[in-house]
Amino acid sequence: MDDLFEDAANSAIYDRNQIESMDGDEEIEQEDAWVVITKYFDEKGLVRQQLDSFDGFITNTIQAKIDCSSELLLILTLLRS
Numbered sequence: 007m008d009d010l011f012e013d014a015a016n017s018a019i020y021d022r023n024q025i026e027s028m029d030g031d032e033e034i035e036q037e038d039a040w041v042v043i044t045k046y047f048d049e050k051g052l053v054r055q056q057l058d059s060f061d062g063f064i065t066n067t068i069q070a071k072i073d074c075s076s077e078l079l080l081i082l083t084l085l086r087s
Contacts, residue, residue: 047055 050058
């Protein structure tokens with residue numbers, strides 16, 4: 007079943023060979039994008055997407071910013087009561 011793919015917009019099911027033989031010149035339409043987005047959120051859920059996005063930010067984006075900076079200036083603020 008892993009080799010079958012559903013095209014919900016056209017109510018069709020394709021196997022891997024049919025997909026690979028399709029013409030790559032077909033333009034992706036907005037309706038196609040919404041089918042993919044809906045399927046993603048149905049499977050993962052909104053919370054999982056948010057957590058994955060945050061994890062990616064922490065593990066990749068912050069490190070990339072640090073790697074691109076030639077010099078970092080850390081400012082420590084002491085709170086006095």
